[in-house]
Amino acid sequence: MHSVAISGAGLIGTSIGLALRRTGVRVHLSDADPEVARRAAELGAGTLEEPAGPVDLFVAAAPPYAVAGVLGAAIAAGTARTYTDVAGVKEAPLREVSRHHPGLATLVGGHPMAGRERSGPGAAQADLFEGRPWVVTPLPTSGAEHVARVEELARLCGATAVRMGPAAHDRAVALVSHAPHLLAALVACRLAAGEEAAVAVAGTGVRDITRVAGSDPAPWVSLLGANARPVADVLAQLRDDLDVALGALNALATDPADAGAGERMRALLAAGVTGRERLPGRHGGRPEALAVVPVVVPDRPGELARLLAFIGEAGVNVEDLGLEHSLGQPAGLALVSVRPEAAARLREVLAAGGWSVHA
Ligand SMILES: NC(=O)C1=CN([C@@H]2O[C@H](COP(=O)(O)OP(=O)(O)OC[C@H]3O[C@@H](n4cnc5c(N)ncnc54)[C@H](O)[C@@H]3O)[C@@H](O)[C@H]2O)C=CC1
Ligand SMILES: O=C(O)C(=O)Cc1ccc(O)cc1
Numbered sequence: 001m002h003s004v005a006i007s008g009a010g011l012i013g014t015s016i017g018l019a020l021r022r023t024g025v026r027v028h029l030s031d032a033d034p035e036v037a038r039r040a041a042e043l044g045a046g047t048l049e050e051p052a053g054p055v056d057l058f059v060a061a062a063p064p065y066a067v068a069g070v071l072g073a074a075i076a077a078g079t080a081r082t083y084t085d086v087a088g089v090k091e092a093p094l095r096e097v098s099r100h101h102p103g104l105a106t107l108v109g110g111h112p113m114a115g116r117e118r119s120g121p122g123a124a125q126a127d128l129f130e131g132r133p134w135v136v137t138p139l140p141t142s143g144a145e146h147v148a149r150v151e152e153l154a155r156l157c158g159a160t161a162v163r164m165g166p167a168a169h170d171r172a173v174a175l176v177s178h179a180p181h182l183l184a185a186l187v188a189c190r191l192a193a194g195e196e197a198a199v200a201v202a203g204t205g206v207r208d209i210t211r212v213a214g215s216d217p218a219p220w221v222s223l224l225g226a227n228a229r230p231v232a233d234v235l236a237q238l239r240d241d242l243d244v245a246l247g248a249l250n251a252l253a254t255d256p257a258d259a260g261a262g263e264r265m266r267a268l269l270a271a272g273v274t275g276r277e278r279l280p281g282r283h284g285g286r287p288e289a290l291a292v293v294p295v296v297v298p299d300r301p302g303e304l305a306r307l308l309a310f311i312g313e314a315g316v317n318v319e320d321l322g323l324e325h326s327l328g329q330p331a332g333l334a335l336v337s338v339r340p341e342a343a344a345r346l347r348e349v350l351a352a353g354g355w356s357v358h359a
Pocket of ligand 2: 115176177
């Protein structure tokens with residue numbers, strides 16, 4: 001693949017441009033907002049020049065509601081040899097394009113399963129897709145070489161292509177992304193209504209479960225609307241589980257020794273453990289068992305950077321990093337995840353270096 005045109009130079013379009021530029025692919029950027037495209041080009045994601053002739057691949061990286069129009073216009077103009085998109089919902093936009101261009105072999109949908117809570121070119125990262133799944137959704141009419149080209153795009157961006165039909169994709173993202181997002185927002189809604197004193201004692205659990213609830217609502221309103229049926233199906237199953245939990249809690253509130261209710265609660269939580277264990281690890285494999293080393297970080301500029309530099313000099317690789325802050329404390333807690341075999345030595349060198357390490 002030598003040349004790619006990206007229409008929509010926001011978070012995803014610019015991240016793809018940055019990733020492709022690293023591999024030497026020529027990238028032509030455009031956006032409905034020329035100022036956005038200019039910023040993306042300034043960041044090194046590609047050129048604003050129009051391609052001289054058809055490019056190898058056209059990528060529609062506009063919002064889901066605009067994707068069918070963007071693809072349709074590019075196809076009508078003969079912009080590329082192969083056409084794809086990155087929208088978070090696949091059935092409706094692809095059906096819409098196919099309606100206007102029946103029997104099209106050059107169209108193959110796609111959806112990189114990586115994102116951020118921020119949008120726009122300024123939030124873009126060349127390594128956003130590294131190690132993440134990129135769902136490729138061929139249509140019955142898609143030609144094999146065009147499917148292969150979209151899979152090559154995924155690979156060039158460092159992602160792993162996973163083939164799925166558009167409807168199966170929409171059901172999958174309802175389960176693993178859209179319904180969880182909605183649930184995170186619902187839990188966060190309770191926080192919005194909670195008393196100040198209650199919210200103040202929040203720990204890491206509620207932070208973890210509400211992380212994605214901090215996202216801009218606008219794109220999610222449109223995604224949830226475009227995938228309403230599959231998300232509603234997951235929510236209905238969640239409601240059944242909620243009813244079981246509520247029934248058990250009401251019974252336990254009356255009689256804490258109610259063995260049947262206790263067992264129903266245990267079974268729900270155990271099913272949760274099983275479900276969570278099925279999630280793939282960061283790079284698509286099984287979840288890695290990492291050791292977490294909690295280190296106290298004084299709340300002063302540069303302290304976290306000093307800690308990370310210290311760990312780096314000790315030759316220990318940080319696999320993941322979390323931060324915990326507690327109200328009114330002059331320090332935070334860095335949760336440094338390392339490979340289990342490195343944990344004991346890291347504790348030793350940190351303690352020797354004057355860092356306070358928690359058990
Ligand atoms: N944000 C995320 O976490 C992820 C988003 N996606 C998908 O990527 C696509 C883009 O999302 P983001 O980059 O996050 O949004 P964004 O808001 O950062 O960028 C979208 C860009 O598309 C432009 N645009 C709107 N209408 C257009 C049109 N008709 N022609 C050309 N450009 C147009 C906007 O001006 C904006 O710059 C969406 O379809 C979204 O579902 C896919 C994976 C993750
Ligand atoms: O929701 C997730 O699992 C993410 O990792 C972020 C994300 C957001 C929107 C998408 O269309 C795809 C991925």
